[in-house]
Amino acid sequence: MNHVLHSPRNPSRSGALRRAALWTCASGALLAACKGDSKPAGTPPTPARTPAPPISALEVRAVSGDLSKPDPEAPYWAEVPAGQVALTAQAMVTPRSAKTMTEAIEVAAAHDGKYIAFRLSWPDRDKSEAGRLGQYSDAAAIQFAVKDVATTPVMMGAPDQPVHIFHWRAQYQRDAEQGKPTMAQLYPHMSIDMYPMEFKEAKGGTPEQQEQFSPGRAEGNPQSYEKTGVDEIIAEGISTSAVQAGHSGAAKGTWKDGWWTLVITRPLAVEGGSVLKAGAETGVAFAVWQGGEEEVGSRKSIMMSWLPTKVL
Amino acid sequence: MPKVSNWQIGRDCEYPYDGHRPARQWSIIFDLNKCIACQTCTLACKTTWTSGKGQEYMFWNNVETKPWGGYPLAWDLRILEQLGRQDWGANGEYLGKTLVEAAPENERVLHYAPVDEDWMYPNIGEDDCGGGTVDGGMHQASLPHDQWFFYLPRTCAHCTYPACLAACPRKAIYKREEDGIVLIDQSRCKGYGECVRACPYKKSMYNPHTRTSEKCIGCYPAVEQGIQPQCVVNCIGKIRVMGFINPPAKARADNPIDYLVHEKGLALPYYPQLGLEPNIYYIPPIHADRDYLRQMFGPRVEDAIEAYRKLPEDPRASGLLCLIGSTDRIMHRFDVKKGMAYGYDEAGAEIVRVPVTEDVIVRAPFDAKLGASRHNTP
Numbered sequence: 001m002n003h004v005l006h007s008p009r010n011p012s013r014s015g016a017l018r019r020a021a022l023w024t025c026a027s028g029a030l031l032a033a034c035k036g037d038s039k040p041a042g043t044p045p046t047p048a049r050t051p052a053p054p055i056s057a058l059e060v061r062a063v064s065g066d067l068s069k070p071d072p073e074a075p076y077w078a079e080v081p082a083g084q085v086a087l088t089a090q091a092m093v094t095p096r097s098a099k100t101m102t103e104a105i106e107v108a109a110a111h112d113g114k115y116i117a118f119r120l121s122w123p124d125r126d127k128s129e130a131g132r133l134g135q136y137s138d139a140a141a142i143q144f145a146v147k148d149v150a151t152t153p154v155m156m157g158a159p160d161q162p163v164h165i166f167h168w169r170a171q172y173q174r175d176a177e178q179g180k181p182t183m184a185q186l187y188p189h190m191s192i193d194m195y196p197m198e199f200k201e202a203k204g205g206t207p208e209q210q211e212q213f214s215p216g217r218a219e220g221n222p223q224s225y226e227k228t229g230v231d232e233i234i235a236e237g238i239s240t241s242a243v244q245a246g247h248s249g250a251a252k253g254t255w256k257d258g259w260w261t262l263v264i265t266r267p268l269a270v271e272g273g274s275v276l277k278a279g280a281e282t283g284v285a286f287a288v289w290q291g292g293e294e295e296v297g298s299r300k301s302i303m304m305s306w307l308p309t310k311v312l
Numbered sequence: 313m314p315k316v317s318n319w320q321i322g323r324d325c326e327y328p329y330d331g332h333r334p335a336r337q338w339s340i341i342f343d344l345n346k347c348i349a350c351q352t353c354t355l356a357c358k359t360t361w362t363s364g365k366g367q368e369y370m371f372w373n374n375v376e377t378k379p380w381g382g383y384p385l386a387w388d389l390r391i392l393e394q395l396g397r398q399d400w401g402a403n404g405e406y407l408g409k410t411l412v413e414a415a416p417e418n419e420r421v422l423h424y425a426p427v428d429e430d431w432m433y434p435n436i437g438e439d440d441c442g443g444g445t446v447d448g449g450m451h452q453a454s455l456p457h458d459q460w461f462f463y464l465p466r467t468c469a470h471c472t473y474p475a476c477l478a479a480c481p482r483k484a485i486y487k488r489e490e491d492g493i494v495l496i497d498q499s500r501c502k503g504y505g506e507c508v509r510a511c512p513y514k515k516s517m518y519n520p521h522t523r524t525s526e527k528c529i530g531c532y533p534a535v536e537q538g539i540q541p542q543c544v545v546n547c548i549g550k551i552r553v554m555g556f557i558n559p560p561a562k563a564r565a566d567n568p569i570d571y572l573v574h575e576k577g578l579a580l581p582y583y584p585q586l587g588l589e590p591n592i593y594y595i596p597p598i599h600a601d602r603d604y605l606r607q608m609f610g611p612r613v614e615d616a617i618e619a620y621r622k623l624p625e626d627p628r629a630s631g632l633l634c635l636i637g638s639t640d641r642i643m644h645r646f647d648v649k650k651g652m653a654y655g656y657d658e659a660g661a662e663i664v665r666v667p668v669t670e671d672v673i674v675r676a677p678f679d680a681k682l683g684a685s686r687h688n689t690p
Contacts, residue, residue: 216522
C-alpha cells in the first residue's frame, strides 16, 4: 500500500544552510550566546559535536540485537546513520514558547523485526527533572498516526484521526530509576506534624483511605502515580491527549555535556495504537521540551509536518 | 477573540471563550472593617481540604496584612506593575487593559510565575509593626508615611471569566453551571502549572505529590446542600457571608449579595481592572489609605465608604449585616421588619432571625438569689 505522505518541508538549499548554521550554533561553544546569558560562570563549554546531516526522510534499518530494551549505547547504533530534523516552537495554540528553544534534533532508528527503537539527541545545557514548585522536566515525544498518516494532522491528530504518542520525561525516568520522590525528599527541611491517617504508629487508615487526601490519586489520574519512564498517549486533537493503561514502550535517556541522548523503543505493532510494518512507509513526528526554560505542555518545540519514514 | 460583558469595569473585554454566565454564581462578601486576622477561616479550610501530601504549603483561604503582606510573596504588586497604567474614566469605565488584553501574543493572559520561595512566607508582613524584640520599640513609629493597615482574607474568587480556565491548554478547568464554582478536573489535570502562572490572585496551586494543580473548590459539597463554605461558617468575627450574586440587570433587592453589592454599593470586587470579574467582594476598610483602596477596589470605593458610614441610619442594611454569620445556611432572601432581620432559604422558609439592635441587659453587681457577687475575677 502506498501512502501519500504530506510533503515534508522543502529542503531548499537556503533552508538547509540556515538550519545547519543554527545547528552549529546550538552545538558549539556559541551555545551560551544563542540561549541567553544566564549560563553560570565556570560551566565548561559544551564540547563541539559534528552535526548529523539534515534529512527529509527517515530509513529504519534492520539490525541484530534485542531492541525491546532501550539502550543509547548499544553497538547497533553505529550501523545506523543519524540525521538532523529541524524543530520550531509550537505555534498553533497559546500558551506557547516565545521562541524556539530546541532548534533541531538528531534522529536515528532501527528495528529487529519485533521492536523499533528511535535514538534522539538534542542540546540542553541543564538537566531538569522537576519535582518542586515551579520546576519543569526535560521531555521528548515521538508521535505516530493510528490510521492514515497522509490525512492525520501532525498537530495532535483530529477527531477520528488519532495519533499515538510515546512521551518521555526526565521526571518519569527518575521515578522508574529511583522511585517517585516523597515530599520529604523534595523538601528535606520541611516540617509537618502529621498527615491524615498516617500519624506515626497510629496509622488508623488503609492506603485507599489515605489516598482520599490526595485528589489526583483518589481520581485515578495517571499523572499522580509513579511513572515507568514513558507515557503512552492517544490524542484526537489539541487538548485531548489521554494516557493509556498498559505500557508497550520503554525509554532510556542520558544527559551528558549539555546533550540529551534518548532511546524510545516500542513494538512495531501496538494493538489499539499505531502499527508499523517492514517495507511500509509511514511518518513520525518529534517534540522536545526544555524544562529549564519552563517548557511544559503546549510550550514545546515540534515538527511542522510528518517525517516520511520507511521501515526497511 | 470574543468580547464578553464585564459590569465591574463598565465595558466589554476580551476573553478566549464566548461569554456565558452560569445559572447561579457563588459569591462571598467580606467586611474588612471587622476582620482581625485570627486565621480561623484559614485553619477551617486547611483542616477540611488541604491536610494531605503536597498540600503542606497550600492555603486556599489565607488572610494577609495589607499593604505589606501577600501570599505568595507580592502577588499583587508583581502583576499590577506588569499591567501598566490602570486609569478609570469618570463614568466608571476602565480605560486600561485587562490581563487578557495585555497578554503577549504567545500567551493567553498576562501573568507572572511564582517560584518556590514565593510560597514560603504565608504570614509575611502580618502585624508588622513590631521592631523585633519587645524592648526594640515599634518600627512603625519610624515609617516615613501615614500608618495604616488592614487584613485581607482571600479565597478563590470563582471568577466569571477565570484566567486559570482561559490558560489551561488541556481544558481541564471548568466552571459549574449550577453555581459558577470553578474546578480543576483532578482526573485530567497534568500539572502543567499554566493556571498557577495565569491566576493573578494566585489561587491555583501545584501539588508536587499528585503532580496536579489544585484550588479552592468553594466547598461545593456543602453548597450543594444549601450550606455556606467552611471559611464562612467558621468566621468568629462574622465578617463574611456566602450567597449567589446576579449581574446588575438581574439584581434582586432582597438577595443579600445583590443588595450589598448592587443596591447599596457597599461591597466591591478586588482588582476589577484585571478583567476577570472576580466574585469575592469586600466592604472596604474605612481607615485605610484611599489611594491604595482605589487601586485595589476601583473608583467606587469612596461611595462604598460613604455608604458604610451611613449604615446606622439604614435599618435594612444594618439588619442584613446582623444576619451575616448568624446562620450556616445559604440565605437566598432576607427581610428586615419591626427591628428584626430574617433570612430565608431557597424555598422561602425562614432559616434565621436576629434582632437588629440587641437588648442591653444591666445586671446588678450582687446576685441576691444566690447570695453571691458577680465578679469577673475569682
